[in-house]
Amino acid sequence: MNIAIVQDEIVRRGGAEQVVLSFHNAFPDAPIYTLNYNPETSYPEFKLCNIKTSWFGKYIKSEKNLKRFFFPFGILAMKQLYLKGFDVILQSTTHCAKYIKTDPNTIVITYCHTPFRLVWNPDSYAEISNSNSLKRKLVNLVINRLKIFDKQSALRTDYFLTNSKTVVPRIEEAYQPPMGVTVINPSVKCDNFYVSDKVGDYYLVVSRFEYYKKVDLVIETFNLMPDKKLIVVGKGSREKELKELAGENVTFLSGQSAKELADLYANCKAFIFPQLEDYGITPLEANASGRPVIAYGKGGVLDTMIPLKDDASKATAVLFPKQNTDALKHAIETFEVSNFDPQFIRQHAETFDDTCFVKKIRDFVGEKFISHQNKSVIVNEL
CATH class of the missing domain: 3.40.50 (Rossmann fold)
Known part of the structure; x- marks a missing residue:
């Protein structure tokens, strides 16, 4: 052939x-x-x-x-x-x-x-x-x-x-x-990611800085929660605008190596995915690192994530229904009182290897x- x-x-x-x-x-x-x-x-x-x-x-x-x-x-x-x-x-x-x-x-x-x-x-x-x-x-x-x-x-x-x-x-x-x-x-190439024994004190976004990616929504939400840290990895046409919008609790990174990015995934509290995507690989990369996802509950994540209902140990994500600060803030608060299982999340990601x-x-x-x-x-x- x-x-x-x-x-x-x-x-x-x-x-x-x-x-x-x-x-x-x-x-x-x-x-x-x-x-x-x-x-x-x-x-x-x-x-x-x-x-x-x-x-x-x-x-x-x-x-x-x-x-x-x-x-x-x-x-x-x-x-x-x-x-x-x-x-x-x-x-x-x-x-x-x-x-x-x-x-x-x-x-x-x-x-x-x-x-x-x-x-x-x-x-x-x-x-x-x-x-x-x-x-x-x-x-x-x-x-x-x-x-x-x-x-x-x-x-x-x-x-x-x-x-x-x-x-x-x-x-x-x-x-x-x-x-x-x-x-x-x-x-998702699971071999590129690992589950860490220690989790850091920050939330993570990995995205291009374009209009529909809704990185501004995440930044605006964290501006309302100055005690919580956010790391944003990426670049794009809205970079200047987003940096001007961000408070002191938001850190921007770009040009990370594969290992550096894997470390960021493995040690984040949770990965935030605010956009409507046809599919979305990055939530699975977070899952391959044993980390749960906080995502807008439409689009491709419905194919890849197990949403939190009653038992967080059998879930991989908290989904929020609307793309606004109230909905995302509530999802973050829900995550923080939930006990996700990193090994279960990793095993789920491996089905998409x-x-x-x-x-x-x-x-x-x-x-x-x-x-x-x-x-x-x-x-x-x-």
């Missing part, structure tokens, strides 16, 4: 990039095609992979310039990327990976993290939802054209996979996949490849 992996772009460290590394573990000989690649800003494991970029990637390396020139150059570059001679294309995408060209008989399996957010949920971007009427009209013109193209490109997919039950109806609404959507939850995900992906791809081969034999015999 000759297989290729396709990823939108590889310029950052995030959940989609971790999924691609798991794809690589499943199929280590498969080349990885992508719009552009920056070895310095993504996971170091990619340096051991056979990565091939579009012509766009020869000129654009940074995430900032990717966003600046994606329209129209990034889209054009992926449209011109023709992957010939492969039996299977395994795509990891939210936007442009599915724009590639393939041979007619190639099996295309698309792991869709969510339909192209800019096209199908533009109001999730603050700069669009807060734009004036003229700008919004211009944006809508572009979005409407992109929506048509995005849907046409999705028709090349034979089988859709996704990361959580939350995303399934979005894919069904956007693309109407004839074969339905299969959920295979992404993995990378070895499980890799096996499920291998089995799915192998099954579909054999099925198509059998169909071809039947057709040839007729």
Whole structure:
């Protein structure tokens, strides 16, 4: 079976990039095609992979310039990327990976993290939802054209996979996949984390500093609780704004090594996850460290967390119902009077370990490849 992996772009460290590394573990000989690649800003494991970029990637390396020139150059570059001679294309995408060209008989399996957010949920971007009427009209013109193209490109997919039950109806609404959507939850690399005998005196957030990540909600809540410490790890477009918002009990860190990040996870009181995510790897990383999660109770966490009901020793998270300071503050107070079991939490995380995900992906791809081969034999015999 000759297989290729396709990823939108590889310029950052995030959940989609971790999924691609798991794809690589499943199929280590498969080349990885992508719009552009920056070895310095993504996971170091990619340096051991056979990565091939579009012509766009020869000129654009940074995430900032990717966003600046994606329209129209990034889209054009992926449209011109023709992957010939492969039996299977395994795509990891939210936007442009599915724009590639393939041979007619190639099996295309698309792991869709969510339909192209800019096209199908533009109001999730603050700069669009807060734009004036003229700008919004211009944006809508572009979005409407992109929506048509995005849907046409999705028709090349034979089988859709996704990361959580939350995303399934979005894919069904956007693309109407004839074969339905299969959920295979992404993995956490449990070996990268450990359970500590000693827990520190701080809560932890690990996130990019973007509008929908709601890091400001956590900071505002801790501003109301100056006796509690918060460590925020990350960077992004809202960094200056968030630092100006934070009180003295909030510490910002960035550029942590894998070991330093594992130490922060292992020694935090609890991990806070305030955003609505399609999936979310970081709560599982906290669980792999034996630490409970305080999370907004919608989205992918419903696939991965065991919410506190009566017995904290059989739970992995406290979920709060609304994204406001009162709800988060109440969840933190609930956590502080609950007795979670670090070993139970770690064992739960191990059910999402990378070895499980890799096996499920291998089995799915192998099954579909054999099925198509059998169909071809039947057709040839007729």
